[in-house]
Amino acid sequence: MASEQITSSEYIKHHLQNLTYGQHPDGTWGFAHNAQEASDMGFWAINVDTIGVSVLLGVLMMWFFRGVAKKANAGIPTATQNFAEWIIEFIDTSVRGSFSGRNPLVAPLALTIFVWIFLMNLMDLIAIDLVPQLAGFVGSTAFGADPHHVFFKVVPSTDPNATFGMAFVVFAMVIYYSIKVKGLGGFFGELAFHPFPKWMFPINLFLEGVTLISKPISLSLRLFGNMYAGEMIFILIAIMYGAGLLLGSFGGVLQIGWAIFHILIITLQAFIFMTLTIVYLDMAHQENH
Amino acid sequence: MNINATLIGQAIAFLLFIGFCMKYVWPPIMQALDERKKKIADGLAAAERGRHEQELAEKRAQQVIHEAKEQANEIVAQATKRGNQIVDESKDNARVEGERILTAAKAEIDQEANRARDELKLQVGSIALAGASKIVGREIDEKAHTDLLDELVSQI
Numbered sequence: 122m123a124s125e126q127i128t129s130s131e132y133i134k135h136h137l138q139n140l141t142y143g144q145h146p147d148g149t150w151g152f153a154h155n156a157q158e159a160s161d162m163g164f165w166a167i168n169v170d171t172i173g174v175s176v177l178l179g180v181l182m183m184w185f186f187r188g189v190a191k192k193a194n195a196g197i198p199t200a201t202q203n204f205a206e207w208i209i210e211f212i213d214t215s216v217r218g219s220f221s222g223r224n225p226l227v228a229p230l231a232l233t234i235f236v237w238i239f240l241m242n243l244m245d246l247i248a249i250d251l252v253p254q255l256a257g258f259v260g261s262t263a264f265g266a267d268p269h270h271v272f273f274k275v276v277p278s279t280d281p282n283a284t285f286g287m288a289f290v291v292f293a294m295v296i297y298y299s300i301k302v303k304g305l306g307g308f309f310g311e312l313a314f315h316p317f318p319k320w321m322f323p324i325n326l327f328l329e330g331v332t333l334i335s336k337p338i339s340l341s342l343r344l345f346g347n348m349y350a351g352e353m354i355f356i357l358i359a360i361m362y363g364a365g366l367l368l369g370s371f372g373g374v375l376q377i378g379w380a381i382f383h384i385l386i387i388t389l390q391a392f393i394f395m396t397l398t399i400v401y402l403d404m405a406h407q408e409n410h
Numbered sequence: 411m412n413i414n415a416t417l418i419g420q421a422i423a424f425l426l427f428i429g430f431c432m433k434y435v436w437p438p439i440m441q442a443l444d445e446r447k448k449k450i451a452d453g454l455a456a457a458e459r460g461r462h463e464q465e466l467a468e469k470r471a472q473q474v475i476h477e478a479k480e481q482a483n484e485i486v487a488q489a490t491k492r493g494n495q496i497v498d499e500s501k502d503n504a505r506v507e508g509e510r511i512l513t514a515a516k517a518e519i520d521q522e523a524n525r526a527r528d529e530l531k532l533q534v535g536s537i538a539l540a541g542a543s544k545i546v547g548r549e550i551d552e553k554a555h556t557d558l559l560d561e562l563v564s565q566i
Binding site: 139141143159160162163164165166167168171172175176179182183186187189190191193194195196198205206209210213225226228229230232233237277280281282283285286287289290 | 448
């Protein structure tokens with residue numbers, strides 16, 4: 122349990138609250154102390170934990186791959202190089218299998234998506250109280266904040282902002298390449314003159330529009346939903362630790378089991394996001410729908 | 411759980427990472443992978459070629475060994491033949507030599523025997539003469555009876 126006096130519901134809420142920085146309604150800038158304050162900040166606020174952790178992980182990933190790329194040669198690979206090349210070969214095979222066009226963007230995009238999302242999801246396996254407690258300790262000692270009001274959500278992919286941000290980038294690419302490959306007319310033709318005859322174009326437009334919009338929504342909500350649910354189950358299991366020795370040890374067994382199962386989900390979600398991105402971009406590149 | 415500017419920040423970070431990956435990560439690693447692939451393919455081809463060459467060399471070596479064996483057999487056969495020849499020749503030589511020695515010895519023996527016979531004749535002649543003279547009891551004129559005696563001796 123996070124602290125001695127708080128209830129289960131407070132514990133859950135505490136864990137699901139991002140560390141938000143923004144302008145309070147009274148005009149001052151600062152961190153939100155609770156969920157209400159965070160939502161009062163409106164759109165122009167930043168979830169510091171989400172951005173911080175995801176950028177840190179992204180930099181870590183790029184640092185690792187750049188290090189390999191600098192030393193990459195055709196000779197005998199080192200263990201690190203082997204590992205990186207194994208991932209890259211895997212991505213390359215996936216891209217070659219699903220993407221029929223020619224675009225130097227797709228493979229690096231797929232690599233970035235897969236590894237980054239995998240790392241973000243992996244944060245879910247860090248002991249659930251460790252980072253928030255640490256953040257509370259740092260916040261209270263360094264900044265004099267009430268530790269109950271210092272939030273830290275360590276898994277960026279449980280923040281819809283992160284998943285929507287990525288999905289919108291992918292969506293923008295789909296639109297961009299659709300227009301680039303098929304032309305503006307071709308793109309709208311594809312939206313308006315399918316699947317029914319031309320004179321029914323309002324219905325076509327509606328159907329195809331829903332299909333188009335559903336791409337980024339499903340992409341981001343699938344990832345968010347899976348990770349959020351997984352995180353939630355970890356939180357619920359963690360609550361059992363405060364309920365006596367018997368229930369607590371049962372919770373321990375549950376947590377191990379769920380963590381092992383979660384490894385699969387983490388990888389699978391990263392893979393699904395990547396594969397769907399490749400498929401969407403492939404559809405954008407196809408001249409004849 | 412609020413949608414806020416984090417979304418924009420995340421999108422920008424995402425774009426930056428994609429750009430970095432596209433420019434500095436993917437091409438060098440892919441290039442290295444392709445190069446290695448080519449290198450391995452070349453190596454395999456070279457190994458195949460080497461194996462083929464080795465096979466040829468082995469075949470050639472086998473041939474050389476075979477030829478050498480044949481030659482050796484031939485030489486041995488020739489040597490054996492020559493040896494037999496030499497043995498035969500020496501046998502012949504020995505036989506001829508032996509016969510020669512034998513005939514020489516026989517001739518010598520004959521000669522000796524003739525000589526001994528002649529001497530014996532002479533002695534027999536003189537013994538007969540001495541005996542005769544004893545029997546007769548008087549000296550026989552040796553000169554007068556030499557012809558008689560010679561005749562006698564030649565009759566013996």
